[in-house]
Amino acid sequence: MKKITIVDVARKAGVSKGTVSAVINAKNTVKPETRDHILQIMKELNYRPKGMARNLKNGSQDRAIGIIIKDLNYPFYTAIASGVKEYANSKGYSVVVTSSENDHESEIRFSHMFSAKDIKGAIIAPIVEGNSEIEHLFKLKMINYPFVLLEDVRGIQANVVAIDNQNAIKKAVKYLIDCGHTKIVHFAGPPQSSHTQERIEGFKQAFSESPLILRDDMIVSIGSKFEESFGKTIEYFKNRKKEDYPTAIVCFNDQQALGVIMALKELRIKVPDDISIVGNDDIYYARIYPVPLTTIRAPQHEIGRKAAEILIRNIESNVLLPPEKVVLETELIIRESTRVLNE
Amino acid sequence: MKKITIVDVARKAGVSKGTVSAVINAKNTVKPETRDHILQIMKELNYRPKGMARNLKNGSQDRAIGIIIKDLNYPFYTAIASGVKEYANSKGYSVVVTSSENDHESEIRFSHMFSAKDIKGAIIAPIVEGNSEIEHLFKLKMINYPFVLLEDVRGIQANVVAIDNQNAIKKAVKYLIDCGHTKIVHFAGPPQSSHTQERIEGFKQAFSESPLILRDDMIVSIGSKFEESFGKTIEYFKNRKKEDYPTAIVCFNDQQALGVIMALKELRIKVPDDISIVGNDDIYYARIYPVPLTTIRAPQHEIGRKAAEILIRNIESNVLLPPEKVVLETELIIRESTRVLNE
DNA sequence: TAAGAGTATTAAACCGTTTTAATTTGTGGA
DNA sequence: TCCACAAATTAAAACGGTTTAATACTCTTA
Structure with a gap:
């Protein structure tokens, strides 16, 4: 089951790959009959244009950043992600979120994936227990991939936004x-x-x-x-x-x-x-x-905003920036589950 | 501010791009001094290898699918995403989640982005109100991009997993x-x-x-x-x-x-x-x-699992599969917020 | 000092698309 | 019938890396 490329489609349709490319991109330069014919062949071959190759020529149009949280179902993390999203969107970035579910392997996989998929930078809630591997973070540093951690990790100099x-x-x-x-x-x-x-x-x-x-x-x-x-x-x-x-x-x-x-x-x-x-x-x-x-x-929202701000600053800089560390303050919120003891 | 490529690094370091590529990929064939020198230049230039180009030669190693939900902070959706994740992971796929926050433009942006970034397929909770544009879904169909909807959308034949x-x-x-x-x-x-x-x-x-x-x-x-x-x-x-x-x-x-x-x-x-x-x-x-x-x-989990199952079946098929529609049953859960009226 | 064996480096091919410039085809008017 | 022009198509270059096969260095060792 070899991979189907635009060449296969072109050959089978009896046209050049330029023409096939034109129909994929909905250019209006191609004759309707030709277009329909090519579309038909594409279906027959179940041809799926490879995104990577498509973007190579022009550079990807969309700017996106990623965040790796630890638990998709804990509102604390999704609230942080919302903060990230808010700031990122205001700067023209989309955000994709992934969750390691506290699995270190997943964290590693995702960090690789982000850089591989031309996601411009990552915000990572790192799993730090004992002395967990941080080689993947070093790898990111090596390729100057912008990222910020949501928790301090021993042994690496990096951007971090955390709370005390x-x-x-x-x-x-x-x-x-x-x-x-x-x-x-x-x-x-x-x-x-x-x-x-x-x-x-x-x-x-x-x-x-x-x-x-x-x-x-x-x-x-x-x-x-x-x-x-x-x-x-x-x-x-x-x-x-x-x-x-x-x-x-x-x-x-x-x-x-x-x-x-x-x-x-x-x-x-x-x-x-x-x-x-x-x-x-x-x-x-x-x-x-x-x-x-x-x-x-x-301040979940604030954590997200701040992390996104630092990340995007790094993404858009054309020189390597020194790592930033910011610690956000917490606040006691008194509601109704506590009471004063009088005796 | 023109883009820095591997060629710039190679030239400045006085080596061939093959060598630079070798250090990026941590091959052990390069002499430590050369390696350090190149690393140094990479930093000076703030060079970031383009993920897309890297994967072009071999094809991307990681298999990932995406899901577009409507609200990152509503547990209903994150629970569905968890169901997706569970099944997808068992099949060797990672999952990335994005949220349209009920914004139709975002939905469109994300659906493009997924296909562009070589995410193998998408699960979409579509925003259907009035007669919202569904051109982006047709575009996905044209390029035979596998996707499944979490709600029926009028006017398009597609996989859907929904509840009644x-x-x-x-x-x-x-x-x-x-x-x-x-x-x-x-x-x-x-x-x-x-x-x-x-x-x-x-x-x-x-x-x-x-x-x-x-x-x-x-x-x-x-x-x-x-x-x-x-x-x-x-x-x-x-x-x-x-x-x-x-x-x-x-x-x-x-x-x-x-x-x-x-x-x-x-x-x-x-x-x-x-x-x-x-x-x-x-x-x-x-x-x-x-x-x-x-x-x-x-059955949030089940919705996610089922959608992922259909999606992956489509991704892995080398022929175009006919759309599937499945409607999942709901269940009344009686707890303590209702009571029997006696009179 | 030359041969042989590693080790390090390079040049060129390649990945799958888009784009550009050139070419072919088609159309209507003189 | 031919020409000019528009429409449709193509061939080839380009994108930015990785990989492979060939080449150039370094050492040993005879």
Whole structure:
């Protein structure tokens, strides 16, 4: 099954490839009968013009950038992508999004693919766990391919737009302490994620900067997906005496928080009357939840905009620009899932 | 600012383009000093090898398909995309997703872009309103570019995977009638959307197949976005006497339903005690809502899988296949936002 | 010092299209 | 019937890389 090219069509139709090209491009210079005949042959041969070759002559007309997120179904990431899109569109770029689904191989594949398909640059939410391979990033650097990371990656100099996860959690804990809470627990995310580590660190730091004393059992691994956190929360409370219940939980992210709240409902523990919950991210659905979630807002839109801005600046520069690093501030959003403790 | 090519690099480095090509491709045949020198020149010139040209010789190595959805932030669409991804990956294809954000121009741009970038085929959620242009779809057909639509489009023969919206709403209404409801209202979506029309039609049909009589004011236009439906719902109830309140609302989709529930909470109207709510789509967040939503489930994952299956079959066929049409069934999911009326 | 074996580099062909300039065909008018 | 002009078609160059086969260097070693 050899590949069909324009030459095959031309030969079979008894015309030159120039003519076939003209009908493909809907030029009006070709006689209707010839046109129909060629169209017919194209169908018979199921001929599909190769995009790559078509663009070679003129250079691709469309300008597009790509983004690699980690989870297509987590609103946090799609909100970032929207921010990217907004800025990119305003500058005349289209954006295509792909999701690694936390698979490192996929990240590598996509980064290759983008450069191969003449996508002008990439915004990458890198999977950083342990010392994951970053050879693909070096490869991008070698070919001067513009990209910006959404998280700092050790060992490579690159553009990055990130938020201060550690400080975010600190804010949450401090707020709870200010509200009079002392039995505060952190429900941590997936162990291998760098975010999990940063947030745990922030939690610890908040304690060390307060009169409270941190105990090991105040940090418990719950996962980030809804189903998982739901299950583990049920388990957590079932294995524990009432008097040992925390009065406040700082969650890894909003999705987890939603799972926790759901579990508490099942357990007939009231939020925020019995337990206060703080989320993290401020995804869209946190706001429209019947118990609007107190959370640490990561400026998702802004992250996307900023990343896109840096990326496009790099794409359009004809000299190599030095890497930029920007850290965006988070903000505590107080809603209805937390309460002040009075005693 | 003329384009930098491999020739410029070669000339400046005083080598042949073959050598430059070798360093770009990390071949080990080139002497380290030469390599470093060339790398240096590449940086100075900010040379970026053109992906298109690179792939021309061998044919692109990566196989990818694309999907054009309408709203990157609506879980309904990302769930479909996940279904696509799952099947596509199992067949060795990557998937890239783009969103038209309900803009017809974007849809056109993306469909061109996909074929131009050697994305092997596309799944398109087409914007069909009034008689929108479908020339871009004809263009795809002309070049035998494989694609499948997620909604039927008048005037073109193509693969389509869709759900029966009309019947979906009918199921919802019938269920409510079975529950004893008679004051049932439909909160319709954006007027220009084809889904809105189909669902209104289903609503009407359910009435005509029942003893109930349809009045004009039983269909009210509320929009589909959360903020909009929230606002319009408040307005709707403020302008209406208590005794004229419906006892059940059939919503356009889940996002709208969430807005409605939020508004009802604000108005201190209880769901489902005072009013039953039925959503539509069964997005992820409908399930984890504290008032789990009764809704009509569209098999999002299945839609994606099926579309991907048809698409890939077409991509891999060396003869032109006849268009396939498949309509997937919806399912009523009864949760806690509706109740049986007893009187 | 020449031969032989690697190692590094190059020149030229090639990928599949579009475009341009040249050529052929067709048409109507003198 | 021939010419001029327009319409349709073609041949060849171009796009920017990769690959292959041939060539030019370097070392060893006899």
